[in-house]
Amino acid sequence: MLDGYVPICYSLNAGLEGILARAKNEPSDAWLRMPLGSLLWTFMAQHIRCVESFYGGKFNLRVAIPSHSSTRGGLRHLDAVIDTVRDFSAEWASGALHKNEASKAEMRRAQIVPGLFTASPAVKGQRILLFDDTFTTGGTMASAAYALRQAGASSVVGLSFGRQLRADWKDSREFVASLADRKLEIDKCVVHGGRQADPFSFVFHQPG
Ligand SMILES: [Zn+2]
Secondary structure, three states: OOOEEEEEEEEEOOHHHHHHHHHHHOHHHHHHHHHHHHHHHHHHHHHHHHHHHHOOOOOOEEEEOOOOOOHHHHOOHHHHHHOOOOOHHHHOOOOOEEEOOOOOHHHHOOEOOOOOEEEOHHHOOOEEEEEEEEEOOOHHHHHHHHHHHHOOOOEEEEEEEEEEEOOOOHHHHHHHHHOOOOOOOOOOOOOOOOOOOOOOOOOOEOOO
């Protein structure tokens, strides 16, 4: 369902998730949306062409995964992050995806939940860049990609601030060890860096 996935950085042992959770849930920390918006804008300004060429062509639509209307009083957290950068929101197709229910823990496991999102007919035939804040098992992003493909999107590539990794997860232990001395270098993306876009292969359960 996802044709590819690119993390802006890796988040080790909950380093990035803590900042994201504060930006989302603590009104007094809402200012954290500004550096996050700036990070996303900077990464895209420098590297979206690299990602497009790696995955076979220009993206026609950029879609941020929406929050459910019952979550945080209906605030769409990622739109709020994008809105901190002037004129940036015009580059994103808000309304292309609708979230039908609030995520529950079991939905975040590595599986596609077919009814979790509904996509607008406007996505038909489009090459889509799909953005979410974090990527843990990939279940949320895969469910969103599923809805987009069902509505006729021709390709969906995921992007997130961070891919969550933990040293005590068996399948990521070796990779986490290899990251120990690596700094965030915003002028390098996974494509520039000459690394494979993601070192893990994903196994998503297809809906039956
Ligand atoms: Zn690059």
